[in-house]
Structures are given as structure tokens and as C-alpha cells.
Amino acid sequence: MTDDVSRETPPLVEKLYPRAADRLAAYADLLATEGTLRGLIGPREVPRLWDRHLLNCAVLERLIPEEATVADIGTGAGLPGIVLALVRPDLQVSLVEPLLRRTTFLQEAVDLLGCTNAEVVRARAEDLTPARGGTVLYDVVASRAVAPLGKLAGWCLPLCAEGGLMLAMKGASAEEELAASEGDLEALGADEWHVHQLGVDELAQPTTVVSIVAGRAARGSQHRRRGR
């Protein structure tokens, strides 16, 4: 353990996720130790692991339907994918990450935490799309801090089942990015999109998420509707 702050599990974790609290704490410990040693988490992030990373990612589960299949694109050290797998055992989570150093850490984390509902997929998102021969579509395609929204939509919407959800965790730029990428979203057949603020009354750092409902055109049909 490299930092006292990450050692203490905040009371809010016990309150919101009592059944996952122990394994979330083990994951926090892993990020603070091996995660920083291997350069997956900056040392300055350790004191704010819970507020800025773990709780911030955990509340994303509120937008995910029961028993959904979820891909976390560019998961890095497992954010938000490992957190989602821990707080929602009903989900099947694919942790998609191209870099070997990160997938090695991810596999170790999955094994250590006993995440039987998570798998590590070493790939770039665009190489998983049906256009490149990919065969798996997901109910939910999530991401955090990976690419600007328009580019991200080009990777994520083709991976969504029809009517599935793309969930992009974004910061203060969410509305602006959405406005700038509406044309891309329409061209990709997105049906509707919204900006959500999660945990506003609970979290030190509420989570901003852009949700986009995927339509058929994401995989080649001409079906298009304007977002609302």
C-alpha cells in the first residue's frame, strides 16, 4: 500500500455497494500499489482513487440494464469495466484494451479479484467492428477518457446491438462535444442521445455521461433518425 487515503474505504462505499465493498477495496489497493508501480495510474491519483475513479465509475451502473453484456473500450487499468463487474455481478463485462502491458495487469486483476463475469480482450475497438470481421455485439459499450466523442462513436456504435447503449464518461466538455458531433451521430444511425449527471447529491465528484441509443445504421442500414 502506497497511500493511507486509498487504504480507508469511504463509508459511502459500504452504503452504496455493501456487497462489493471488500473487493472494491482490494482493487483500490491493487491500483495504488502495482497500478502505480507499473505506470497505469499516476502517483498523484492515489489520494483521490475513490472519489475521482472508483465511485465515479461505479455510479455508471445506474444506466445499465440488468444482465447486459458490456464492453469497456480503452479500459486501461480497468476503469470503468472492473468496477462495473464488481458492483454488478449480473453483467458480463469485456475489458477491451490494445496495450499488452495493460492487458497483463488487467488479467492479473481479474484473477486476483475473482471477477468471473469479466474477460480481457486485447484489441483496438475499431478492429472488433463487423466491418472488420468482428462478430460480437454488446448491449452496452462504455468508455472513459479514450477519444473525442465523434471519433469514439465511430468505434463504439458499430459494436452496439440494435437499440443498445453507448455510454461515454466525459468531463465538463460533454455538452460541447455532443453539439460538435451530432452530425457524426446521425450519420452513424444513432437514435437519441442525452447528457446525464450521476451522483450529484452523493459524490464529491459527480459523473457526467453521454448516453447514445444505437440504431441499425451503425451496422450499414439506411435507417436514420434525428437525435432528441
Ligand SMILES: C[S@@+](CC[C@H](N)C(=O)[O-])C[C@H]1O[C@@H](n2cnc3c(N)ncnc32)[C@H](O)[C@@H]1O
Ligand atoms: C487515457 S486512457 C483511459 C483508461 C481508462 N479508461 C481510465 O479512465 O482510466 C485511454 C486508454 O484507451 C486505450 N485506447 C487508445 N486507443 C484505443 C482504441 N482504438 N481501441 C481501444 N482502446 C484504445 C489506450 O491504450 C488507453 O489504455
